Amino acid sequence: MAILEIEHLNKAYGPNKALSDVSLSIPEGGIFGLLGPNGAGKTTLIRIINQIIEADQGQVLFKGEKLHPKHISRIGYLPEERGLYKKMKVWDQLIYFARLKGMPAATAKEKVTYWLKKMDINSWKDKRIDDLSKGMAQKVQFISTIIHEPELLILDEPFSGFDPINAEIIKDEILELRDKGITLVLSTHRMESVELLCDQIAMIHKSYKILEGSLEDIKQQFRPNKYKVSLISSDDSLPLEFGAHLKNGVATFTLPLGQNSPNQLLLKMMSYGEVVSFQEILPSMEEIFIQQVKEYSNE
Amino acid sequence: MSKVWLVIKREYLSRVQKKSFLLATILTPLVFPAIMGLFLWIAVGESSSSALRIIEVVDDNNLFFLESSEQYAFSFSNTSLEDAKSMVQNGERFGFLYIPNLDLTRPVGITYYAEKNPSMGLISFLESNLKRRIEEQRLFESGIDPEVINAYRTKVAIQSITLDNKGDEKITDATVNYAIGFMAGIMIYIFIFIYGNQIMQGVIEEKSSRIIEILISSIRPFQLMMGKIIGIGAVGLTQFLIWVVLIGGISSVIIGYFGMQMPQQQIMDLANPEMSQMINGDNDIYKIIQTIQGIDFFQLTLTFVFYFLGGYLLYGAFFAAVGAAIDTPSEAQQFMLPITIPLLIGYMGLFVFVLNDPNSNVSFWLSIVPFTSPIAMMGRVSYGVPFWDLALSMGLLITGFLFSTWVAGKIYRIGILIHGTKVDYKTIWRWIKTN
Incomplete structure (x- = not known):
């Protein structure tokens, strides 16, 4: 109540x-x-x-x-x-x-x-x-x-x-x-x-x-449908548009889900190397706040 | 209602417990008589101790013999104008009075020279002295013996007695009534300003420190305002009562000390006007005592307390409203005019009209209109006021403060939550109109 x-x-x-x-x-x-x-x-x-x-x-x-x-x-x-x-x-x-x-x-x-x-x-x-x-x-x-x-x-x-x-x-x-x-x-x-x-x-x-x-x-509601991926791979085997960040042999990058389901995306990632972590990105309240204020201010 | 009581209690205790309150309350009744005593002492000391002031008189008529007084002595000589003037310049003489050849029917050209601007007292002393001499001289010239003139000189003192419709007679002395009305009126004027200001300061404190939001989420604005006004009013009343007790105590001690207490029998005699008239009809002091005895102090105190409270409540609400409309005390000035002007009219009216003629039309209206009545009525009360005048005035005063608290409540309610906005009379008018 x-x-x-x-x-x-x-x-x-x-x-x-x-x-x-x-x-x-x-x-x-x-x-x-x-x-x-x-x-x-x-x-x-x-x-x-x-x-x-x-x-x-x-x-x-x-x-x-x-x-x-x-x-x-x-x-x-x-x-x-x-x-x-x-x-x-x-x-x-x-x-x-x-x-x-x-x-x-x-x-x-x-x-x-x-x-x-x-x-x-x-x-x-x-x-x-x-x-x-x-x-x-x-x-x-x-x-x-x-x-x-x-x-x-x-x-x-x-x-x-x-x-x-x-x-x-x-x-x-x-x-x-x-x-x-x-x-x-x-x-x-x-x-x-x-x-x-x-x-x-x-x-x-x-x-x-x-x-x-x-x-x-x-x-x-405000999740951007993006996933953060970390996998063991050499940098040059990854497509350039991933914008991967390489550190100690682990490449980390963020990818939009696009048309895929999370599982499909994971499967694709596995082909690039050993997936260490695969995590959905959730927005912080701060980001939602700022985004909302901007959006409504433009109206 | 219990919440209003809490506010009253806080406002009252937080002020009464302050050291400054205690000091002001106890010292004021001591300080004022002390200052007045000091002035009297200085004045008395000056007139008795200072050397006799000698005034040189040059009289071309050889006619004027002026009698010396305690302060001034006259020296008559035939010195020239220039010599006399230089005597003044050298400081040998206090002043120099020159009387040219006069046409006694039109005495013009009398001149007084002095180093310092002469006081009003001296000039009128000289004038009356000369006037009497000229009159005597003219009467003498028309053949009347100066002895006869002196024998016919008479002293007149009027005793005034008021008659009320029950046939009671009271000896009155306008001076005493004047003094009482004067004191009471001024006291109400000062009380309204002092305690009204405290209300305003209190409201500003709550507003600027933002306590107000917590308070208003617990108590309604009107209750808070009334609690504050009543609490501070109670402080004023407490102070007044302590003063009455202290002044009463001190004056009875002083009277006792100077041995001015009269035997009981004599007071009894004085209470009966016919008896006392036989004993001491023209004695000023007895007349004053009789007048004071004729005044109903109980009624006077009650009326004073009523008009003090009524006037305080009426204006206190406005002070609260001003405090609510501003952010800092320095902004108060712009809204003080509607408070100061009617109070000043009451104050001036008291001196110009009421005390001089308590029963004139202007005095009547000043003592009836709620904005001026708290001050003006005090000037009439000691002379005695018809019942219906008093009732009408009191009734209107009650209506007046109900109205003023209603209006002030509307301003207060909105004003206390407004910060940093420029408030003018137009804004305030809009607040009053809002429901």
Whole structure:
């Protein structure tokens, strides 16, 4: 069942369309990647889901119910532009955000203690935010988004601002949350983290949704039908158009499938020498992303 | 509703717990009397310690004998104009008054020479002195004995008593009423600006640090705005109450120290106007005390708190809207005019119209229109205001702030999420029209 059903959303700021008839279905559990270049409409979509702004047309269903302020406590949101009260102490700040999301005072204290220890910043709880390092403030920010134990967590560029070590910590937290059954929506440009983390993705470009599906399906859909072949052979026995690259007696090259089936291609290759490896080339998300953006930009 | 309460609590505590709040709250009631005391001390010291200032008088009529005062002494001589002038230049004399041969019916040509520009006080002192001499001289010339003139000179002091419809009489002194209206009006004016600015700064902080997105995903913009306004208002009220207590405490200590407390019986007598009139009808200090006793301080404080809160809420919402429309405090200037102008009209109106004539038409309207009433009404309250005027003014003020928070809420809601775009009045008008 889908945790979020987004139906025909439209939103315009004056003459500029931010969302044009966008429909999406975000399944419960797992990590959903929301991709798109800057200014595509991702933030607008996220803001509508968080009820920060209202759509001009269309609706969003949360577990089958029309989105309502009562759902706020079940959604967590980490905005791309981070912000905390600089003069407020870590502890007070986290309690405040937990309470604003509707958590009772006693539970809030319990949870804040738990998370401060888990993220290893318990000794900083009485410090003001402007006394913390940037990475540490980011941790506080991350805690503030998950403190109320939301069922749906929306993270806008969650890794920006973290050094590699802290980014790893956040990545592990994200995976741990997923294993607990929480649905995560990840909005990002970093395709390597999409490939690493996401099960499902959707891509938005110039206010339109241009792609949606599981990571596997999309890769299949965009595979170039090319195979990478390595075989033991001398260079001069190979046709020139293969563009083979010879190293230690192993020639490596890429061939399009053409009219052949993969087996037929393999058979042909065997006639040139001892085949060491024969592998279909799958596109990286980065390549798909760039290709799609280019394609739709030309229209 | 509980979320608004959380916001109020945060806004209140984060300010009240600051050291600067504690300092301002405790020091202000001490600093102001201290500064005023210092001025008084300097002024008193100057007038008593400075040497007598001697003014040379050259009188071609040989007619004017001017009485010296505590500060100025007159020296009469027949020195020439040039000599007298050089005495002033050498610093031997403070000034030099030249009285040419006068036609007493049209005295022109009297001149005062001095090194420094003379003060208004000195000029009017000389003028009234000369005027009296000329009048006396003319009366004498028409055959009236100076003794008779002196015998007929009378001092008049009017005692004013207000009558209300129940027939109660109260002794009033316009000076006291003026002072109270003046203080209360200025305090509301200053409070609105100080705390309105805090609202604006708070909104800008949340907007520029992007906390706003997290907040708005948890609480509705209007709730957030109201929480902030109410929280900061509570800070102002707290400060005011502490001041009242401190000033009350300090003044009773001071009065006690100077032994100005009167025996209980005497106060009782003074409370009865007819009795006190018999005892000390024309004593200024008693009149002031009677007036102060005649003022209903409970009612005055209540009205003050009402107009403080009403005015604060009305303008506070606009301050919040301005904060939402801009990115940095330096951009605030362009939108401050609609806030500053009506506040200034109220402030100027208080001095020009209300305090001088609290019951004039202009004063009435200034104290009724919600934008100026919080300041202007304070000028009328101490003089006593008809019930219906007060009710109408209060009712309109409530309507006014409901309206202003409604309008401001619309600006705020959109403004807080807009970054880096140039916002002008046209844009704001579009936001107000958006549903």
